Amino acid sequence: MIQDWEGFLLPYEQAVAELKVKLRGLRPQFDQLNQQTPIEFVTGRVKPAESIKEKLIRRHVDEERIEQDLQDIAGLRIMTQFVDDIYQIVHILRQRTDMKILEERDYVTNAKPSGYRSYHIVIEYPVQLVTGEKKILAEIQVRTMAMNFWATIEHSLKYKNNDGFTDEISEHLRTLATQAYQIDEELAQIRKEIQANKEEE
Amino acid sequence: MIQDWEGFLLPYEQAVAELKVKLRGLRPQFDQLNQQTPIEFVTGRVKPAESIKEKLIRRHVDEERIEQDLQDIAGLRIMTQFVDDIYQIVHILRQRTDMKILEERDYVTNAKPSGYRSYHIVIEYPVQLVTGEKKILAEIQVRTMAMNFWATIEHSLKYKNNDGFTDEISEHLRTLATQAYQIDEELAQIRKEIQANKEEE
Amino acid sequence: MIQDWEGFLLPYEQAVAELKVKLRGLRPQFDQLNQQTPIEFVTGRVKPAESIKEKLIRRHVDEERIEQDLQDIAGLRIMTQFVDDIYQIVHILRQRTDMKILEERDYVTNAKPSGYRSYHIVIEYPVQLVTGEKKILAEIQVRTMAMNFWATIEHSLKYKNNDGFTDEISEHLRTLATQAYQIDEELAQIRKEIQANKEEE
């Protein structure tokens, strides 16, 4: 049994703080290169102890396996303007030598049954502690602003509202996710048109 | 002619820094009151000198009237999950005694011709400088995440792309703005349903 | 009995966050005016619930009077290079219209028996909450880097070491405080000399 949750979570806090600075630091580099930045904004959080405990019970995970089995204790999120930008960021993350990608899950092309879309990357990231190096698992989610908007609201509607959340409502939300994604696709199309119009001249 | 733009913008930087801390500070208060927070996130920026100069020329504003006529040199943005939340925030801002509302423009109910939606509030905000108090104009934009997503991308598509930006594309973007707003309205509807379902039990 | 300490401390957290931004914001203004800044750095903290509880017991303060009687729940600290700078800052704080000075205690001229030196200002500061305005007491300590260095180490030596802390050691620390203050005074003297040398030319 983990007694000291604050102590347990400290390396995760450190990993999130470092990764936020690292990922946010990419943005001005695109400006500098005079390229349209694929990164709109970056957020990060450590899963609260209460949510971890719930998840352990829900998923029947043994506390000894918590560090290997829970991959999203440290979580980062990168928001993009366009769907294509997601894959550009994934490509950049794959080049980095300060983290090791363990797993990639493309929920952009293949949405979850709920309608949720995002690109998930699980990384192993070394944190330098006073007591030496510790390898931490972290999850980086890459998504457009439209995907993020839908996911945020769906989460907020579901949270603490299990009773009121009917199948009909799930179905309705799934439809809205599809509509949001269509807007994303049309915007990508518009970007291409503008580019083509400019080159024509 | 303003020679020292850095000096000119310093009080605006200060106003934005203070207002960001003040507006972000509202969020944990809702958590504390066990209420769903109407604030998803807050951003702020000072208009760069270059953009101010352009705007002065475009709008034929005399440099002497810059402080009265340019209301968005200091800009804050509050993002909400739901359309209703916008009006809750506007209500809270009206109660504050540390700023004075000079003007409100409701582009939520009445979208701009481009399709743009947001609630704009122009405030007068006193900054305490080493040399005494200075009253600053600032603009607070309140919008849902969906409105923000559309506005961000529309701005990014327009910016530096005037040549490629045809009437057809403007029309297409206007349609997408309407679609995004319909999603917002359906989500508001879903929230009400969930609430009703819970109360029924 | 205060049950919800987090809720109780939230307005104090807000006050400290706002005052840190406000006081730090003074520094670039001096640069801008081409004046030597009297502010080296600014720190702030909210007294932890545990320390508040201890102090209530130690001072026999009734919990109902906590907000009036404990003046340092919200604490700010401004560090200066020179002793004179302390008084310049005090002067500037007195001009501000966003806070009301309730009390000033000059432990710079009149050190505490321990040897401690600092200028203490108790202010009343209005915080705008979701539920309306709330007036908060806060303490601003202004001190030179030398005073800060001594005070930090004395506090750290005393803390949790009551047993090992003999009268002899207190006496020794008092002597070191005096020596640190002499250095402060000689540095002030050197600054004057340099100024005089420059004007002579």
Next chain:
Amino acid sequence: MIQDWEGFLLPYEQAVAELKVKLRGLRPQFDQLNQQTPIEFVTGRVKPAESIKEKLIRRHVDEERIEQDLQDIAGLRIMTQFVDDIYQIVHILRQRTDMKILEERDYVTNAKPSGYRSYHIVIEYPVQLVTGEKKILAEIQVRTMAMNFWATIEHSLKYKNNDGFTDEISEHLRTLATQAYQIDEELAQIRKEIQANKEEE
């Protein structure tokens, strides 16, 4: 000739931002281990382009060799309470695998002629850019709060005051540095006494 100083300094900005988060992150770990933290506070800065240009001229450094020859473009500073803490931090830095120590200069034991004391470490630190990894030189200075207080004021007195800065004043400042260091040594002595007194019981 470097044309684009902003672009040149960007990787240094990134290195400083990352190292600040990394070094500050050590502090709560000591609290967690229930050990007295050797880190009081951490600061960081990138040398402004103007100061780099001056230094290149003053030291006759060719601009092509700027990245190898200027080791303090990226600068970090760790302040401790006690002299011993400096060596504890140096020991911890030597264990880290995310930076490589190129050089150590112990100006703590052997003060500079001016009286200046600090422990300097030059590191090579890899930054992950959009364009790939780039190795950056950075200088970490470790010093007590007393050393920092003296160094800050000496720098501030010297800066822009070359004319008024006589040999006599240099000599006076050197004496004050020695006095500040004696205070440091006596404080270390007091810490040992307190520890001994506690163990005796």
